[in-house]
Amino acid sequence: MDAILEGIRVLDLSRHISGPYGTLLLSDFGAEVIRIERPRGEDDRYLGLQGPSGDGFMYMNQARNKKAITLNYTNSKAIPLLIELVKRSDVLVHNFSPGAVKALGIGYEVLREHNPALVYAEITGFGSRGPYAERVAFDQIAQAMSGAMHLTGFPETPPIRSEIRYVDFSTGMLTSLGIMTALYHRRATGRGQKVETDLLKTAVALNGMALSEFAGTGKKRSRIGNRSWYTGPSDLYKSRDGRWVYVSLATNGLFKRFCRFVGREDLVDRPDLASDYDRFMKRDEVDAVVRDWIAARDADECEKQLLKARLPCGIVKDVDEVLADPHVQESEALVDTFCPAGRRQKLSGTPIGLSDTPAKVKRRPPALGEHNREIYCGLLGMGEEELDKLKEEGLI
Numbered sequence: 001m002d003a004i005l006e007g008i009r010v011l012d013l014s015r016h017i018s019g020p021y022g023t024l025l026l027s028d029f030g031a032e033v034i035r036i037e038r039p040r041g042e043d044d045r046y047l048g049l050q051g052p053s054g055d056g057f058m059y060m061n062q063a064r065n066k067k068a069i070t071l072n073y074t075n076s077k078a079i080p081l082l083i084e085l086v087k088r089s090d091v092l093v094h095n096f097s098p099g100a101v102k103a104l105g106i107g108y109e110v111l112r113e114h115n116p117a118l119v120y121a122e123i124t125g126f127g128s129r130g131p132y133a134e135r136v137a138f139d140q141i142a143q144a145m146s147g148a149m150h151l152t153g154f155p156e157t158p159p160i161r162s163e164i165r166y167v168d169f170s171t172g173m174l175t176s177l178g179i180m181t182a183l184y185h186r187r188a189t190g191r192g193q194k195v196e197t198d199l200l201k202t203a204v205a206l207n208g209m210a211l212s213e214f215a216g217t218g219k220k221r222s223r224i225g226n227r228s229w230y231t232g233p234s235d236l237y238k239s240r241d242g243r244w245v246y247v248s249l250a251t252n253g254l255f256k257r258f259c260r261f262v263g264r265e266d267l268v269d270r271p272d273l274a275s276d277y278d279r280f281m282k283r284d285e286v287d288a289v290v291r292d293w294i295a296a297r298d299a300d301e302c303e304k305q306l307l308k309a310r311l312p313c314g315i316v317k318d319v320d321e322v323l324a325d326p327h328v329q330e331s332e333a334l335v336d337t338f339c340p341a342g343r344r345q346k347l348s349g350t351p352i353g354l355s356d357t358p359a360k361v362k363r364r365p366p367a368l369g370e371h372n373r374e375i376y377c378g379l380l381g382m383g384e385e386e387l388d389k390l391k392e393e394g395l396i
Contacts, residue, residue, distance in 0.1 A: 003030020004357040008183065011036060011085055012066065013073070013094040016044045017139070017165050018123050018199065020062035021172030023093055026179065027065035028350040028359035034085075034375060035068045039394060041368045053339045053367070060365040061348050064337055068366035069375045070396045073104060078395045082106065083114050084380055091179055095123035097136045108194045118192040119182040121175050127198040137199050139165040146203030151210060154225040171202040232279035233258075233290045236316070243299035244316040247290050247306065250276060254311060255286075261309045262293050337364045372396055 008031040012023040020035075027033040037045065048056045055063075072078050086092060092111065094101070101107050101122075108120040122128075125137025140161050143149045153160035178195035186192055204211065210221045210229075221229055228234035231250035239245055249255045252275065259267045267289070273279050279286050294302050299315050306313040322328055323346070332349045339345045350359035376382045376396070390396045 002357070003360065004354070005029045005031040008032065008091065009089040010034065010091040010093060010179075011082075011089050013092065013096070014123065015042050015095060016047075017058070017062065017168035018171040018197075019093050019095040019121075019175065020044070020059075021169055022121070022123075022175035022179070023172075024062050024065065025173065025176045025350070025352070025359075026091075028352075028361065029354075029357070030360075031091075033066040034089075034371070035063060035066050035366070036071050036073065036082075036085075037068065037368060038072050038074065039070045039369070039396060041070075045368065051339060051345060052343050053365075055339075055365060055367075060339065060345060063365040064347055064361055065363045066366060067363075067371040067375065068369060069372050070369040072395050073106070075395060076105075077393070079105060081376075081380075081390075081395070083111070085375075086111050086115050086118060088379055089115070089118070090183070091119045091121065093121040093123070093175065093179070098124060098128065098134055112192060116192060117186060117190060119179055119186065119195060120192065121179050121182075121195040121197075123171060123175055124196075124198045126200050128196060132200070139168040139199065142167045142199035142203040145200055146207045147211060148203055148207045151207075151221050151223055153223045155223050157223070159223070166206070167199050167203045170206060171197050171199055174202060227283065227287070230280050231276040232283050233287045235287055235290070237291050237294035239294050239299040239302055240296060241298040245294050245299050245302050245313055246316065247294070247311070247313045249290070249311065252276070255279060257309065258290070258311055261305075261311065262289065264289055335361050337361060339364050369396065 005026060008026070010023055010026055010031050010033040012019065012033050012035045014020055014023065023031075023033045023035075044056070045059045046054070046056050047058055050056050051060060053060075071081060073082055094106070096104070108122070111120060112118055124133075125141065126132035126135055143152075143161050144159070146167075149159045149161055152162060175195065175197045178197060182193050182195050214220050226236035226246070228248065228250065231248070233255070234248040234250050236244050236246050249258050255273070256268045259265060267273055267286070273282060273286065297305075303313055303315055317325070323334070328334060333351070334346050335349045336344050337347055345364075347361075347365075349361070352359060373387065376387055376390070377384070387396075
């Protein structure tokens with residue numbers, strides 16, 4: 001088998017990051033993912049800086065390997081076409097608001113009548129139950145409401161969001177996991193089911209340790225900048241040449257190794273520094289040892305010596321440095337694709353490795369409606385005249 005998900009067809013009605021990233025992972029492992037957009041294209045296609053093709057880089061990073069068709073699903077006349085696609089598909093993914101799903105008439109209870117084997121994946125801001133169920137959300141809202149944003153930043157600053165949309169990406173990954181699990185269940189039973197993920201539940205899960213600590217002990221974490229809680233030393237330190245180096249000595253063995261490495265054997269067997277928690281409580285003292293050592297050297301020298309001593313560290317890099325990083329290049333964390341304008345474009349790779357059926361990037365990000373003829377005429381069996389009529393009516 002060349003691709004583990006070969007033969008699985010996914011209808012992707014999702015937008016922005018959470019749904020598109022989840023379906024991207026499915027497409028990388030061989031699923032036929034068909035992105036469905038309204039005739040003018042969706043907002044996320046054009047969001048942010050745009051490349052030569054006119055598409056935004058967020059879209060391009062999440063649409064490679066997919067096919068693209070247009071369908072004006074907000075027009076009730078288009079819903080029968082969507083249902084015909086559902087009948088011929090294995091998975092449907094959307095991240096519409098609950099109100100939009102009701103208005104469109106494409107809820108799970110409706111679509112499973114047409115395809116009982118359908119795996120229906122629904123991504124929302126707050127899930128289908130609870131007082132927030134009807135609310136809409138973005139990644140940043142979930143960061144704020146989960147308590148994670150309250151813990152991000154320095155004591156003297158307001159809470160700070162993460163620029164990386166980690167809630168969106170994590171929700172996408174969890175959605176793809178849910179879909180795979182449901183497909184495995186379907187293989188045994190022949191029945192589809194509904195998969196639900198939501199941004200707030202993802203964010204709460206990611207912040208679970210801090211929430212559990214308060215629930216169990218009554219103690220709250222606070223903002224402590226780049227330092228890690230309850231381990232140590234673990235922080236960002238400025239080098240002699242003005243760069244930043246992260247060092248994490250989050251075990252007793254690593255701390256003792258570092259102390260011997262820098263000639264501070266006097267700290268190795270001190271009973272008040274015997275555990276990570278002890279060192280966290282004495283962080284002003286132990287962090288200063290690392291800070292002073294880093295400050296006396298250039299960043300590259302720090303990294304070289306620390307790695308030789310088998311101590312975890314990393315220099316903070318800007319985007320140009322990441323692109324030039326030899327490990328990033330060799331590991332295919334970024335891959336080259338040819339975009340519609342004919343130019344080579346570097347896009348994100350697949351962060352999952354399988355030894356026998358690896359992920360593959362085979363197809364560039366599709367242009368708007370690029371696969372209309374293939375899907376409507378090939379999959380649904382329409383004629384050219386019927387396709388032209390759909391265009392005239394504004395349905396595709």
